[in-house]
Amino acid sequence: MEVIWMFLICCIFGIIIISHSNDFVEAKSLSKVEDLEIEKRLRTINKPAVKIIKSIDGERYGCVDFFKQPAFDHPSMKNHTYHYKMRPIWKGMRERKTNNTNFGYLWENGVGCPIGTVPMQRVTKEDLLRLDSFGDNYKPRGSWNYTTDDSNSNNQKHFAVARTVGSDKRFNGATMDLCLTAPKVRLNQYSASRLHIQIGNDFLQTGFTVNPTLYKDSQPRTFVYTKSGEKSCYNSYCDVGMILVRQDIPLGMALSPVSVRGARTTHYGVFGLIKDQINGNWWLQFGNAAEEIGFWPSSRFHQSSGNLVEWGGEVYSASLPSPQMGFGYFVDGQMRYDAYIKRISVIDGFNKIDRKVAYTEKFVDDTRGYQVIDKYNIPGYSILGHIMFYGGPGNLG
Numbered sequence: 001m002e003v004i005w006m007f008l009i010c011c012i013f014g015i016i017i018i019s020h021s022n023d024f025v026e027a028k029s030l031s032k033v034e035d036l037e038i039e040k041r042l043r044t045i046n047k048p049a050v051k052i053i054k055s056i057d058g059e060r061y062g063c064v065d066f067f068k069q070p071a072f073d074h075p076s077m078k079n080h081t082y083h084y085k086m087r088p089i090w091k092g093m094r095e096r097k098t099n100n101t102n103f104g105y106l107w108e109n110g111v112g113c114p115i116g117t118v119p120m121q122r123v124t125k126e127d128l129l130r131l132d133s134f135g136d137n138y139k140p141r142g143s144w145n146y147t148t149d150d151s152n153s154n155n156q157k158h159f160a161v162a163r164t165v166g167s168d169k170r171f172n173g174a175t176m177d178l179c180l181t182a183p184k185v186r187l188n189q190y191s192a193s194r195l196h197i198q199i200g201n202d203f204l205q206t207g208f209t210v211n212p213t214l215y216k217d218s219q220p221r222t223f224v225y226t227k228s229g230e231k232s233c234y235n236s237y238c239d240v241g242m243i244l245v246r247q248d249i250p251l252g253m254a255l256s257p258v259s260v261r262g263a264r265t266t267h268y269g270v271f272g273l274i275k276d277q278i279n280g281n282w283w284l285q286f287g288n289a290a291e292e293i294g295f296w297p298s299s300r301f302h303q304s305s306g307n308l309v310e311w312g313g314e315v316y317s318a319s320l321p322s323p324q325m326g327f328g329y330f331v332d333g334q335m336r337y338d339a340y341i342k343r344i345s346v347i348d349g350f351n352k353i354d355r356k357v358a359y360t361e362k363f364v365d366d367t368r369g370y371q372v373i374d375k376y377n378i379p380g381y382s383i384l385g386h387i388m389f390y391g392g393p394g395n396l397g
Helices: 002-013 032-045 125-132
Strands: 015-021 024-030 049-054 060-065 117-121 157-164 171-179 189-199 202-210 221-228 231-234 268-275 282-286 291-296 308-317 339-348 360-364 371-375 386-391
Touching: 024 032, 032 125, 049 117, 157 339, 157 371, 157 386, 171 189, 171 202, 171 308, 189 268, 202 268, 221 291, 268 339, 308 339, 308 386, 360 371
Parallel strands: none
Antiparallel strands: 015 024, 049 060, 060 117, 157 308, 157 360, 171 268, 171 339, 189 202, 189 308, 202 221, 221 231, 268 282, 282 291, 339 386, 371 386
């Protein structure tokens, strides 16, 4: 009877929100002020849609007017001159193989959204409550504040990365060819493989993540994460998030086919974060043709260039044991059997492309669960460029 009474009190005076411990759900009350804040965030994210379309997987997206994206609510955007046809002056790390790649095959209608609109997933109050329930430690970040083999700490975060050494360098971009894998995770975990550019106290991330909390399934999906000042969010979930410019490719799309460990052929995706040489905006590029998907205005960041870059895996677990990374096995430097990132490249502060990136170090915070092999000069495999292998079973408790 007492349990029922307490439940009714929670329903009357607050919203039930979720916290996780060993996959169990614990009820907590949400104050009226907190509830109003959630509603405000929902209004920022879920702008009125011109049209609702479905992906080939049956997922619903709202086609939102380009100028009504959440990022245009930011105070710095009052007198902007941006438009959906804009593209960066810098065309990326590689020459285009095709022009204006069509991603219409991702959609049931074969086209995507109407011109002048962008596809955005609908977000519910429950979605935001789930994301908020894990606290700040859930949020993506760089590895620089973590120590190696700190096995005495019950850390919820783990890293296996290759990263640039020293903070005195300047970077105007970075790219990677990322092996697509589907690590196994539990409901209160994620496993991400990503490119991270630190821009002073701010940063950008892109790659893929298996994240049931964010995407409500266990497929590897594209993501971006933005930290700007005191705000941070996935994709376009807040006003410092990325501005989409394509009407036919969404953030959060499922990536397939994924690589199978031991198979003769592996599958990879090409990701890039590139700074426009003229106006300083940062752009997300995707695919072999380096298609521009969206951008962040230069005004978002207090520093004009990046000072640190890292490539590799980042995992989180609200409860032990920790999840898999990559293929879920320790690595031995073979592309058929290891998750990898190849053709690691940067654009330096003088806008020169560096495909060797000889000034990296490998970092793993706990080698009992994860490993890294980092090589920038493999005899007979120059076509791979700078390559790293990473992954592990996790299972840290």
